[in-house]
Amino acid sequence: MPWESYDRCLAHLEPEERRQALAVLSPGAAVDCRGVPFTRELLEELKATVGNTFGEADFGRARFLDRADFTGVTFNGEAFFWCVQFSDDALFYEVTFNGEAVFEEAVFEQAGAFEHADFLSSAWFQDTLFAGDADFEHARFASGALFSRAQMFGGAVFNGVTFTDGIVFVSVQVEETAWFTEATFGRDAVFAGARFKDSAHLPDTMFTGPLVGPIVCGGILDLSRAVLTCPIRIRIAAAQVLLEAAQINTALTLDVRYADINLLDAVLSQPVAINFHPRPFPFNDTLVPEDPLTGQDPQPSVAMLAGVDVAFLAVSRVDLSACLFTGAHHLDQLRFEGHIPFDEPPAPWTRRRTVAEEHHWRALPLPGRRPAHTRGWQPGPDHPDPATTPGPKELAATYRQLRKALEDGKNEPGAADFYYGEMEMRRLDHDTPFGERILLNAYWLVSGYGLRASRAMVALGVAMALTVLLMMLWGLPNPKPQQTASGTMPAPGSRIHLVIDKSDPTLSGPLSQRWTADRAKKAGRVVLNSVVFRSSDQDLTTVGTWIEMFSRFSEPVLLGLAALAARGRIKR
Numbered sequence: 001m002p003w004e005s006y007d008r009c010l011a012h013l014e015p016e017e018r019r020q021a022l023a024v025l026s027p028g029a030a031v032d033c034r035g036v037p038f039t040r041e042l043l044e045e046l047k048a049t050v051g052n053t054f055g056e057a058d059f060g061r062a063r064f065l066d067r068a069d070f071t072g073v074t075f076n077g078e079a080f081f082w083c084v085q086f087s088d089d090a091l092f093y094e095v096t097f098n099g100e101a102v103f104e105e106a107v108f109e110q111a112g113a114f115e116h117a118d119f120l121s122s123a124w125f126q127d128t129l130f131a132g133d134a135d136f137e138h139a140r141f142a143s144g145a146l147f148s149r150a151q152m153f154g155g156a157v158f159n160g161v162t163f164t165d166g167i168v169f170v171s172v173q174v175e176e177t178a179w180f181t182e183a184t185f186g187r188d189a190v191f192a193g194a195r196f197k198d199s200a201h202l203p204d205t206m207f208t209g210p211l212v213g214p215i216v217c218g219g220i221l222d223l224s225r226a227v228l229t230c231p232i233r234i235r236i237a238a239a240q241v242l243l244e245a246a247q248i249n250t251a252l253t254l255d256v257r258y259a260d261i262n263l264l265d266a267v268l269s270q271p272v273a274i275n276f277h278p279r280p281f282p283f284n285d286t287l288v289p290e291d292p293l294t295g296q297d298p299q300p301s302v303a304m305l306a307g308v309d310v311a312f313l314a315v316s317r318v319d320l321s322a323c324l325f326t327g328a329h330h331l332d333q334l335r336f337e338g339h340i341p342f343d344e345p346p347a348p349w350t351r352r353r354t355v356a357e358e359h360h361w362r363a364l365p366l367p368g369r370r371p372a373h374t375r376g377w378q379p380g381p382d383h384p385d386p387a388t389t390p391g392p393k394e395l396a397a398t399y400r401q402l403r404k405a406l407e408d409g410k411n412e413p414g415a416a417d418f419y420y421g422e423m424e425m426r427r428l429d430h431d432t433p434f435g436e437r438i439l440l441n442a443y444w445l446v447s448g449y450g451l452r453a454s455r456a457m458v459a460l461g462v463a464m465a466l467t468v469l470l471m472m473l474w475g476l477p478n479p480k481p482q483q484t485a486s487g488t489m490p491a492p493g494s495r496i497h498l499v500i501d502k503s504d505p506t507l508s509g510p511l512s513q514r515w516t517a518d519r520a521k522k523a524g525r526v527v528l529n530s531v532v533f534r535s536s537d538q539d540l541t542t543v544g545t546w547i548e549m550f551s552r553f554s555e556p557v558l559l560g561l562a563a564l565a566a567r568g569r570i571k572r
Contacts, residue, residue, distance in 0.1 A: 031055075095118070237293060
């Protein structure tokens with residue numbers, strides 16, 4: 001090869017000597033430029049001599065002092081740029097690498113642009129440093145693309161890139177936003193240990209192989225409209241994960257930390273599990289650093305399920321307190337595993353698990369709604385309009401399906417709160433028939449829809465105390481009514497026929513004389529017997545008889561509601 005001396009600097013040769021050195025080259029020649037410091041003029045002369053077509057080219061440890069412009073160049077043999085230093089922009093627009101392209105440990109002090117480049121063999125970028133943007137937009141990698149441990153201090157642009165044989169992005173660090181819009185991953189996309197300080201956008205991407213993590217992303221990991229076709233388990237630590245309109249045509253397991261997950265209009269045609277991973281992800285015998293996310297709550301959450309058929313979805317220890325369920329399909333088949341946090345009403349409302357849409361609806365300043373009724377409820381940031389905020393009908397349906405999902409999972413005590421929410425929405429729906437609303441209000445008042453044992457016991461105690469009071473005042477007659485005997489005197493020797501009459505129980509005297517311990521004791525006995533459907537055999541006035549009849553009907557019902565509420569919380 002020409003230029004075999006590594007320390008010979010063509011930039012310092014006289015023009016005539018340089019022409020003589022270049023004269024030995026012909027179009028398509030192999031070149032050995034190891035260690036050569038290149039100026040822009042020298043590089044242009046070299047490209048002109050070989051006709052923009054190199055055979056095997058070795059630029060190992062070369063230094064490009066000015067902009068390095070390889071636009072349109074073809075490398076028919078191997079192209080070695082290992083440990084090269086590019087002091088200015090490095091332009092490889094529309095370059096064709098027919099052999100291996102080796103950029104290991106190269107340093108790009110400014111932008112490194114490989115737009116529309118064709119890598120027909122392996123591309124090696126291990127331990128490469130990009131101080132500026134790394135631009136590979138619309139490049140094609142026909143064989144392996146190896147970026148292990150590369151550092152990109154600017155943005156990383158891979159929009160429209162085709163990775164026919166997959167990509168190895170192991171332990172790569174990207175300081176600014178990374179873009180993979182409409183990229184195609186023909187085989188494995190190995191992002192194990194990759195860290196994106198900002199966001200990583202992979203919308204409209206095609207994965208025909210697995211996406212391998214763990215991946216750490218300080219901002220958004222955007223997989224909107226992505227297509228996944230290979231069974232995979234993805235481990236992600238990110239601030240937000242977007243799967244809007246993604247097509248998940250394979251079994252998928254998401255082990256997630258920190259992220260708020262948006263599944264709006266996603267298509268799930270195979271089982272999908274979203275799990276909380278409680279500890280940082282291990283990789284290469286160590287834990288992947290989570291610096292961009294340090295200090296945040298590691299428990300992930302789901303933000304949106306609208307438009308999703310959740311029949312294949314299972315969530316485990318994922319926060320659903322802010323999740324929007326309205327518009328999801330087959331919500332009754334959603335599977336809950338482990339503890340699933342939901343939101344709760346503000347004080348002093350009854351403590352229970354609620355969906356975010358109920359907060360949004362109750363926070364609306366509707367006509368006739370007092371400000372006190374909206375205080376503490378969280379308004380919806382994207383649905384301030386009553387016309388677009390789900391109302392009681394939609395919320396009742398949502399609660400009904402969530403209740404069934406938990407009941408089908410044998411978690412009937414956990415489903416009780418959703419039954420409460422369903423009944424609340426029916427009670428507050430103005431389209432519910434008036435008579436039904438009266439019954440629902442009474443049911444809510446005396447027992448919390450058969451779910452609040454304490455409320456039912458209080459109602460029972462109030463009813464019993466009121467009944468005792470009424471009995472003392474108007475139900476118990478005067479003590480020991482007189483008995484009378486009546487009959488006719490027969491002729492001597494005939495039998496005597498007597499009729500023993502008992503006077504009807506009467507009550508007389510002022511009210512002040514009816515407050516006695518004896519009357520209270522008798523009234524209490526009557527009421528206690530009424531609760532358990534027994535008769536006390538106590539003489540009662542006509543009013544007292546009606547009071548006892550009403551007591552024997554209503555108070556056992558309240559006792560039954562208390563038992564029902566207790567059973568609802570402990571039922572297996």
